[in-house]
Amino acid sequence: MASPIARPGDGGADARRAVPLAPRRSDRSPWNWLLAVPIVLPLLVPLYNREDPTLFGWPFFYWFQLSLVALGVLTTSLVYRAGRRGSAATHPSPAPGPHPRDEHDGGR
Amino acid sequence: MDGINAVELGVFGALFLLVTVLGFAASRWRRAQDLMHLDEWGLGGRSFGTWITWFLIGGDIYTAYTFVAVPALVFGAGAAGFFAVPYTVVVYPLIFLVVIRLWSVSHVRGFVTPADFVRSRFDSPTMALLVAITGIVATMPYIALQLVGIEAVLKTMGVTGELPIIVAFVILAVYTYNSGLRAPALIAFVKDVLIYLTIIVAVIVIPTKLGGWDVVFGAAEEKFDVAGTGSVLLPGTGQLQYATLALGSALALFLYPHSITGVLASKSRDTLKKNMSLLPIYSLALGFIALLGYMAIAAGTTPVDGDGNTIVPALFQQMFPSWFAGVAFAAIGIGALVPAAIMSIAAANLFTRNIYKEYLKKDATPGQEAKVAKLASLVVKFGAVAAIVFIDPQFSIDLQLIGGVIILQTLPAVAIGLYTRWFHRSALVAGWCAGMAIGFLMLYSVQRVGPDGTVVKEHFGGSAFSLGKLGLDTTTTVYAGFLAVLANLLVVVLVTLVLRAIKVDDGVDGTADTDYTAEREDPSVRDLPDPLDGPGPAGGAGEASPPSVGDPAARR
Numbered sequence: 336m337a338s339p340i341a342r343p344g345d346g347g348a349d350a351r352r353a354v355p356l357a358p359r360r361s362d363r364s365p366w367n368w369l370l371a372v373p374i375v376l377p378l379l380v381p382l383y384n385r386e387d388p389t390l391f392g393w394p395f396f397y398w399f400q401l402s403l404v405a406l407g408v409l410t411t412s413l414v415y416r417a418g419r420r421g422s423a424a425t426h427p428s429p430a431p432g433p434h435p436r437d438e439h440d441g442g443r
Numbered sequence: 444m445d446g447i448n449a450v451e452l453g454v455f456g457a458l459f460l461l462v463t464v465l466g467f468a469a470s471r472w473r474r475a476q477d478l479m480h481l482d483e484w485g486l487g488g489r490s491f492g493t494w495i496t497w498f499l500i501g502g503d504i505y506t507a508y509t510f511v512a513v514p515a516l517v518f519g520a521g522a523a524g525f526f527a528v529p530y531t532v533v534v535y536p537l538i539f540l541v542v543i544r545l546w547s548v549s550h551v552r553g554f555v556t557p558a559d560f561v562r563s564r565f566d567s568p569t570m571a572l573l574v575a576i577t578g579i580v581a582t583m584p585y586i587a588l589q590l591v592g593i594e595a596v597l598k599t600m601g602v603t604g605e606l607p608i609i610v611a612f613v614i615l616a617v618y619t620y621n622s623g624l625r626a627p628a629l630i631a632f633v634k635d636v637l638i639y640l641t642i643i644v645a646v647i648v649i650p651t652k653l654g655g656w657d658v659v660f661g662a663a664e665e666k667f668d669v670a671g672t673g674s675v676l677l678p679g680t681g682q683l684q685y686a687t688l689a690l691g692s693a694l695a696l697f698l699y700p701h702s703i704t705g706v707l708a709s710k711s712r713d714t715l716k717k718n719m720s721l722l723p724i725y726s727l728a729l730g731f732i733a734l735l736g737y738m739a740i741a742a743g744t745t746p747v748d749g750d751g752n753t754i755v756p757a758l759f760q761q762m763f764p765s766w767f768a769g770v771a772f773a774a775i776g777i778g779a780l781v782p783a784a785i786m787s788i789a790a791a792n793l794f795t796r797n798i799y800k801e802y803l804k805k806d807a808t809p810g811q812e813a814k815v816a817k818l819a820s821l822v823v824k825f826g827a828v829a830a831i832v833f834i835d836p837q838f839s840i841d842l843q844l845i846g847g848v849i850i851l852q853t854l855p856a857v858a859i860g861l862y863t864r865w866f867h868r869s870a871l872v873a874g875w876c877a878g879m880a881i882g883f884l885m886l887y888s889v890q891r892v893g894p895d896g897t898v899v900k901e902h903f904g905g906s907a908f909s910l911g912k913l914g915l916d917t918t919t920t921v922y923a924g925f926l927a928v929l930a931n932l933l934v935v936v937l938v939t940l941v942l943r944a945i946k947v948d949d950g951v952d953g954t955a956d957t958d959y960t961a962e963r964e965d966p967s968v969r970d971l972p973d974p975l976d977g978p979g980p981a982g983g984a985g986e987a988s989p990p991s992v993g994d995p996a997a998r999r
Contacts, residue, residue, distance in 0.1 A: 381682060404727050
């Protein structure tokens with residue numbers, strides 16, 4: 336797995352680069368694990384492949400899977416909000432300046 | 444069906460005319476200086492905000508064919524057809540984590556297609572070509588299937604013959620040619636208003652008319668018991684197929700070039716993330732649409748001319764007054780135009796960037812690129828029309844089935860490549876070949892068995908591959924695409940280990956790790972490369988022009 340942070344070792348490609356680097360950032364967050372729930376739960380078919388309990392005449396199989404849609408919305412919204420708080424804390428400035436490792440100027 | 448229903452056809456025609464006008468007006472909407480630039484034509488200027496992105500990606504994923512085929516599958520097979528719901532639940536967290544990185548790296552490096560990314564990331568024109576060809580081949584039958592959706596509606600209204608479909612597609616072709624990605628984005632809005640209106644009315648009116656939901660499910664259960672095929676719950680041996688089909692379809696969805704086009708056209712990472720919690724509203728609608736299949740059973744609806752795809756239009760015709768059935772049919776018909784337009788643009792981008800510019804005319808100017816892309820989009824659409832008119836539609840459905848399996852074979856390069864460059868470029872090519880071969884062999888061996896146990900179709904009868912064929916003592920089935928991509932990954936890993944051990948050169952990564960998390964505000968992120976500035980949208984590192992001077996400064 337590549338680290339989201341530029342490693343010193345990949346400097347070889349730097350010379351070819353005509354685009355300034357983006358600031359170092361990480362898209363890793365413990366909150367991301369929450370997204371495993373709406374990925375894994377819908378795949379555990381034996382868990383919900385049954386008739387009872389029914390709801391408004393719907394077998395469990397159907398209403399449970401539709402409620403997974405709501406669960407998906409809930410988890411992605413939570414992770415989205417948590418991510419916004421996180422990035423606001425580490426990047427107070429909306430437009431960070433050029434990267435310190437940005438060795439080339441102009442690039443043309 | 445005897446004769447043409449004039450009221451339905453009148454409402455349908457009026458709404459169709461409305462979107463045609465919108466399609467042409469779209470070229471003037473949110474316009475940048477120069478539409479003759481591939482970025483501008485093919486990605487809508489990459490500046491679509493939250494709502495437009497919602498309509499665009501929604502129009503991309505939930506196509507007319509979905510609205511027609513999913514309930515038809517539920518009507519015929521029961522629970523197995525409901526896989527569309529878990530599939531569209533699983534897909535959004537996956538995009539949230541993975542595809543968002545593609546947005547960043549594409550905006551830093553000026554990539555328009557997934558093949559652009561692969562070429563630069565793995566320094567491999569060969570793998571990029573394979574990704575481009577896979578994308579085009581998988582997309583074409585998908586466009587043809589949108590026509591199957593329109594055909595089902597027309598058939599129900601009593602309109603027969605190929606001429607109306609050709610007219611609809613000529614209109615579509617002309618306004619896509621004229622307005623690029625803006626046309627579907629604007630039309631998607633009309634389509635969604637109509638779709639949601641139809642669904643809300645259908646879900647309230649039809650079950651009430653039929654006597655409640657328990658009657659609907661009860662009727663379905665009874666029908667499947669009598670027929671001896673299909674069921675309201677999954678049979679034990681079908682559960683693995685259900686889960687792997689949902690997962691495989693979710694993984695395939697965002698490898699399709701048209702979904703990537705929709706993703707790249709959005710304004711920022713933030714826009715995309717917000718959309719991942721808004722898009723599931725469509726999945727909710729899809730769940731109800733799927734159940735229209737059971738409502739059709741309870742209402743005793745019979746498909747027109749024995750064509751299963753007409754079950755939903757026929758149900759609407761039976762249940763709604765003619766004018767509202769016309770609205771519902773227009774929703775499906777317009778729903779076919781949106782994805783068809785995006786798909787043809789995506790396929791055209793692939794051809795232009797990764798075949799034309801890479802192999803045919805290396806020094807093409809942005810203006811020439813845009814011209815070729817526009818022509819290619821026309822060719823793709825007429826190809827789709829020809830496929831429907833001259834070949835049996837069933838053939839398109841088979842091709843679409845194969846399309847899902849083959850597009851999955853780009854997963855290691857495109858999706859996993861967003862996280863790691865450990866895979867060797869030659870290993871990716873080997874894995875692709877292995878996955879393709881195995882996928883085809885499995886699909887070829889799948890038979891479709893009729894209710895009485897006889898084989899209706901010898902080959903390509905579905906995507907459920909029986910594990911018993913591998914010598915395992917079981918009748919459990921599994922999605923063929925899922926097994927094929929596992930084989931692909933296995934080959935990629937093994938060949939990578941060998942090539943790394945004997946130190947075969949694996950090229951230079953044209954992207955930097957920081958590219959994958961770049962935000963809109965960053966100086967490296969570009970909206971629209973200035974058409975007058977250097978080589979324009981670049982295929983890889985080195986040739987990329989720096990961000991235009993005015994742009995980042997203006998945002999600061």
